[in-house]
Amino acid sequence: MEASPASDLDLITITQLRQIANQSPQPYRLHVQVESRLEKATSGGSPFFEVKLVDAGDSLVWRVFDNNPQFQEVTRLTRNAFIQLAGQWTDGKYGLEPRQTQMRPLSEDEAATLLLGDPDLATRQQADYAEIEAFTASIRDPRLLKLSSQFLQKHGERFRRSGAARRNHHARRGGLVEHVAQMMRCAVAIAGVYPALNRDLMIAGVLFHDCGKLWENVYAESGFTMPYNLTAEMLGHIPLGLELVNKMWRDMMDTPEAAEWAMLEPASETVRLHLLHLIAAHHGSLEFGSPVLPKTPEAIALHHVDNIDAKLEMFRRGYETGKELAPGIIEKFSPWPVNIVAPLPLVNLPPAE
Template sequence: MDKEQYIKFSDAQIGSTINRPVLVSAIEENTARNGNKFVRVSLKDGFSEVTAMMFDTSEESLASLGIRQDTIADAEISVSEYQGSKSFKIVQIRPTADSTLTVNDFTKLPPVDLDLMYTEICSLIESSSNDYDGKYTPLSDLTLKILTKYKDSFMTSSAAVSMHHNLRGGLLYHSYRMVKAADALCGVYTNLDRELLLCGTALHDIGKVWEYKTSISGDAEFTASGVLLGHLYMGASLIKGFASDGNYNKEKVQLLIHMILSHHGTQEWGTVSCPAIPEAFVLHYIDNIDAKMYMCEEHYEKLDPGEITEKKPFGLDNRLYKPNY
């Protein structure tokens, strides 16, 4: 599907009606005060996701029309204003007659090719290899073994349910930008252990491949392991297990595990341990920077130059302004 041939949700004008194919990603049934049923339907257009209302309708009645979660549908949607924001209402919806459409047509992906990002991460890690004159197996070897074994999950997992990089391939994209940032900082702060920092950065969120279950369209939800253990613990345990089979520098492996356990920075943000080495501090801050940059990028897509977000975005400390130039 040529995504550009249809009006995007983000470009839809208040007062207009749009007709386009959509992916139904979720359906939530509710009851109004008057007792009538209505549904909130989450729709994807391949660029973003919106919630559209459909009144005097139940989940069962939509199912009778063939509309369920993960259905590709043709929809007529009216756009209005409610409390200063765009509001979407489904006028009509039915399963699409276009048999060429697939879920991938409505799945938002990172702006950088997945294979390219994975290859560049591995190349940078390989270039950082340090065997201490043959005394130890390089930490980069351990990292590449992990990334190779879990390549498919690492490349397709979301990095979050909703906070940042919450899309298919989001974990890879987040890790890719962070590894590149970490490598650049090594050229400024030359006392940093480049191998340790790049390996820690690449693996800092590896536990998320078990913390979240990511659907083919990029929606993520917590797993039981994610709720009970969390990605910091699972990532650290993974590294400890792989390190038991190899002649790795034990202290350096311990420092790598420390970086995984401390990258949230503070106990308020759920860290297990606070950063205690320079590489752990750098990892924490570039993690925070990349998350904030992604949030800014997402909100900038919805703003025109000179506009300010209506509310303070969740996770940020102020409303965002998009420069008028």
């Protein structure tokens, strides 16, 4: 990196780094948070650290061996610390590797800017959340509308900082908002093609299907770490979601407004059961954690909408960060079991006369 100071280097995100690291070594700097620092030993008994670094959209593991000039400095790194890491970045044996590294703590202003997230990602997530609000407001059933609106009002802040998973898809701060928004767009489109589907129930089901992840996959208020907690570990997001919706529904039915719904058909209790069924059955099979198989058209539709969005997000991540084995062939990645192939582009037709 010669003698130029780190401040002269371009500041990029981890995702941007992945996109260019397979080129010749390039000097860049990252602003990241330390999620964990594990001390390990090589086969020869020498100590080294595995430091997991995260930002708003991605993560990487930095392996620091005892011959690294930063080794002693890394021993003093604490969990959740905000740092700048600069170096010549390559896609090496262990993935992304910095060489000739320089490291320093971030200032309070730099950390605050980092927490705002990548501007493009933050803009997309804000637009997604606004669309979730708009779809929710379009629900005609007053019970599902009230429940959904109260959920967003009470838990919106927590929703906006939850991931959709820890690893496989939308595993980032705000990822659950992206997942739910795309599922709503898909569910509404499918309801337009299959008008027998209950559109209101589909929208509410999408909103609540992963609501337990507000406790299972929520990020810390002041960071990009996703801490574990005993409640989520022992119950999982499906039972947590069922419990949350049941509690909110019971509270809602105790309000004076509920008296106006007494003569509505279908009955409120039936609506509650159908919504709970969507949460319980959305994994689609017992071996994947659903306590019951889908038994309604909305349940099977929601399961497939969920699965489509998760799988296509995995493909997107694979194309963006995967290793190209040959033109158009990307090496398989966890949890995808095979190499993936670049999609067929749209035909390039001449303009119509």
